[in-house]
Amino acid sequence: MATAYYDVGPSRRGLDACAPAANSARVPTLHRHDRPLPVAPSLRRGLTPPLSVAPMMDCTDRHYRYLMRQITRRTLLYTEMIPATTIIHGDRARFLDFDPIDHPVAIQLGGDDPAALAECARIAEGWGYDEINLNVGCPSTRVSSGNFGACLMQRPAVVARAVEAMRAAVSIPVTVKHRIGVDDHDRYEDMLTFVHTVAEAGTDRFTVHARKAWLKGLSPKQNRSVPPLRYGDVHRLKRELPHLDIEINGGFVDFDSVDEQLAHVDAVMIGRAAYDNPWLFADADRRYFGLDWAPQSRRAVVEAMIPYVAEQRAQGLRPHHVTRHMMHLYAGMRGARAWRRHLAERGQEPGVGAEVLREALELVPADA
Template sequence: MNSNNLNKQAIVNNPLSIAPMMDRTDRHYRYFMRQISRRTLLYTEMITTQAIIHGDRHKLLDFSPEEKPLVLQLGGDDPIQLAECAKIGADWGYDGLNLNIGCPSPRVQNGNFGACLMTQPELVAAGVEAMQKAVDIPVTVKHRIGVDECDRYEDMVNFVRIVWGAGCTNFSIHARKAWLQGLSPKENRHVPPLRYEDVYRLKHDFPHLFIEINGGIANIEQAKTHLQFVDAAMIGRAAYDRPYIFATVDRDIYGEDTTPLTRQQIVKAMIPYIDYWINRETRLNSISRHMLQLFAEQPGTKAWKRYISQHACLPGADSLTINAALAEVG
């Protein structure tokens, strides 16, 4: 691997990331999070290959330069289509590509992608190989520790070994197995129990692979604990519900000599961005909904959320609405 490719791999071999989350990690949320942390790796929502091939690519794929480093997460099972979308994503300027082998939703199952592909590692390997041949940016895989009754440690090892054989060296692993029948995706976020030890063991058994752990990580201190056993930690819902927990990571995780912005400074930093999109006929609440939890667990958070919830959806709402909400915080 030449030095240029090593540098590209280093971008996605990042010790901390925010998980791709449907209806959450869109471009507005990602820009907002960049006011809190410049270094944390960010992901798009999962985008299906069919959507990219047949849909509005600018709406699906456009991002602001400030959002980088940024990985495009794809959902699909056809190697030819995955390769085509990988090329599109690389040309669009993404830093890496991630294949979703973790989502358990019925819609995803009906398309034969997501978590159900854990039982088809050869097909996943074919997709990864096709993607890698199409681009010169890293291709990574996000998967579960298991699916349904295929949940032994040996089953996960078999999956990883086959996909690694196709050239993938970066695996993000949700430490809770997927149930495809009998549990909703929401229920599957909490049951069955997390099995962190399986992910730790995988890193021990495959030290040459970059292993990232995901699932139930509530704060940066927990992430640091995991980093004693694996290469990286991925935070999901906590990053959305309490985004300000990332305020110190550029200093504490990445060693930068920086002073975190206060919550009030973050709001002010968002004002030009909000003005830009309002002038392009974007509704305020499509941006402000991602900012609702900025003051989570702080005095004034109820007033902040109440004002935005009541006013951001109204015709003509703009950055003045956000300034008024900030005044409510006190």
């Protein structure tokens, strides 16, 4: 029997999204203790799904998530990171709208102001999201200059206040994604201090990217591969804090490595491999969620995407906005190069519609 990790009912997109938050202006004060107070299991919200796809800028938008839901129904999906100021002052529908098929879906927020983050969390819950995640791992200069992302690992009290404020504003899980360290603050003890402090605020899950972040000297792309992976530090964190839900992220490209990690931690998050080879997740629901379901074939996935592309085209969106996420659906298969070329070139032609996918299907094996 499948485990229901989240309420995957219909989206409440837009309901009461603009009403003022009664508690967004007040940021609760943390009570400090000599030893951290673990979150009691009865107070922790939700259950940690064993598998998720990492939030990735310019990748995990609503069109990518719609594609992934043709491949896996239960893997937890994330939005791209959305700055709190964008939600408060920007076009909310543009950044928050999603299809009900996305559930379970978490929104990742960026920011360091507890009141603003609490307001965004309340808006996101009203929009129908299943989880709020705070970004404490992004190493980009733009993010760091805004005083959020990985630089917040050096300000654990700020993160704790933000988590506490968001938990006071919503009833859904509030989680944190972070690195094992930043710059020279990269000892295991530094991460332990961060987690101890933030755990006091009631964080429902810690997702740990098992690399440190260099805020100066490495680009965001280099920060995904140059700093060495330190899985042992994340395993140790779970051993020493068994009452916390710990998810590991970084460098996983297949489910055998996921299985190895699940012997040490509660969950595994896959990043770039989920984008570069989405078909990897074809067996995810049976393998990790107990569902007797899997997509019939890549072709069946494409056929399911055709009406979606047509619907988006009718709303004025060029097919490339959707098909760019499908480039690697046939990764490693005969015809993959022709598939990618056709989508890249034909998908951007003026006036083209969903036929771009029907044409591309002629370039790959019918039984794939």
